Amino acid sequence: MCQCCSEKKDIYLPQLATVAATESMNVTEKYLRLTMDDGQFNYTPGQFVEVSIAGIGEAPLTISSSPTQKDGFEIVVRKIGNVTNAIHTLNQGDKIGIRGPLGDGQYPSEEAKGRNVVFICGGIGLVPQRSFINYVLDNRDDYGEVTILQGTKCYEQRLFADEIAAWEKRGDVQVLETLDEPNEKWSGKVGVVTKLIPMVKSELKSAIVLVCGPPVMYKFVLMSLEEHEVPHKNIFLNLERKMKCGVGKCGHCQINDSYTCMDGPVFRYSDLATMPEAI
Ligand SMILES: Cc1cc2nc3c(=O)[nH]c(=O)nc-3n(C[C@H](O)[C@H](O)[C@H](O)COP(=O)(O)OP(=O)(O)OC[C@H]3O[C@@H](n4cnc5c(N)ncnc54)[C@H](O)[C@@H]3O)c2cc1C
Ligand code: FES
Numbered sequence: 001m002c003q004c005c006s007e008k009k010d011i012y013l014p015q016l017a018t019v020a021a022t023e024s025m026n027v028t029e030k031y032l033r034l035t036m037d038d039g040q041f042n043y044t045p046g047q048f049v050e051v052s053i054a055g056i057g058e059a060p061l062t063i064s065s066s067p068t069q070k071d072g073f074e075i076v077v078r079k080i081g082n083v084t085n086a087i088h089t090l091n092q093g094d095k096i097g098i099r100g101p102l103g104d105g106q107y108p109s110e111e112a113k114g115r116n117v118v119f120i121c122g123g124i125g126l127v128p129q130r131s132f133i134n135y136v137l138d139n140r141d142d143y144g145e146v147t148i149l150q151g152t153k154c155y156e157q158r159l160f161a162d163e164i165a166a167w168e169k170r171g172d173v174q175v176l177e178t179l180d181e182p183n184e185k186w187s188g189k190v191g192v193v194t195k196l197i198p199m200v201k202s203e204l205k206s207a208i209v210l211v212c213g214p215p216v217m218y219k220f221v222l223m224s225l226e227e228h229e230v231p232h233k234n235i236f237l238n239l240e241r242k243m244k245c246g247v248g249k250c251g252h253c254q255i256n257d258s259y260t261c262m263d264g265p266v267f268r269y270s271d272l273a274t275m276p277e278a279i
Helices: 082-088 123-138 161-170 193-199 215-227
Strands: 015-024 029-036 048-053 057-062 073-078 095-102 117-122 146-154 173-181 208-212 235-238 266-268
Touching (some): 029 095, 057 095, 073 082, 073 123, 117 123, 117 193, 123 146, 193 215
Parallel strands (some): 117 146
Antiparallel strands (some): 015 029, 048 095
16 A cells, blocks of 8 residues: 555556666666656665556666665666667657666674675676665665675776776775776786685674675685585675566566565575575
8 A cells, every 4th residue: 555545556557757867888888867747756776666667668677776776776787688789779858767766685784794895796796785885885784794796707898997086096895896807908917706715804703794796706705605604694696687577576587485476585594494496
């Protein structure tokens, strides 16, 4: 039910939003800042939205901004098919449909308070992590030591390079970045993101560790965290599954008894013990 009246809310009905700003980040990724036309949108880090383009379809996309940012919310879209191609054609002022925010499995913003927090991001995995990174940085005194590890395939695919540089400049965050395949413009670290884990200055064993990246990355990151004796209950993984309804009705995103759209997309690793096929 709608909280302010007795009307039943249609969970499949998108609300109108306006594209407030867009920027092409590279050949495949586009950044968009959106504002809801009715002005109402409260979310927490880790949630996603179903974005719809009239006559084409809907796609689940993670909210990349932090709720501490009050001017709308941000998404980053990789061009891969019908809906995402259509989103890439949008310009400032265009209208778009939004369902959400969706996903009850979010980042552990309360549990992480007072603890060291380590973000391990691979490629576009930075997009969801960025929401919680900026949330933590905007509430810096509430958290212990903060570490951000980012691995990207090549120089052209780096996302939010200016923002990463700004995080580095703060002095109260350890930021380590690496490229799999460097070019002449890159003078930083080379190799996959797991290479950075032994360079983390803060104690890993007691930290809250947040992981998001391509499926292949999870296996190797988890092996490394095991070597560093990080308890499974302290590790949170952002999982992606094909989705349709986004609200626990269609079963498209089901893993055993869990729905990625409802119980995730952020899962505690120890909760995945009975679902080995999840990773
Ligand atoms: C919770 C969640 C959050 C997401 N957040 C983001 C985000 O922030 N930014 C972003 O760019 N993308 C994100 N995605 C992926 C995004 O939803 C898909 O890329 C999108 O739905 C593709 O729609 P399309 O119509 O453009 O492509 P389609 O025409 O449907 O598909 C094109 C091709 O991509 C493949 N494909 C489609 N969806 C997926 C998928 N989920 N995983 C693997 N392959 C797929 C299809 O099999 C097909 O080969 C997220 C997905 C989920 C489930
Ligand atoms: S997408 Fe329909 S149940 Fe999750």
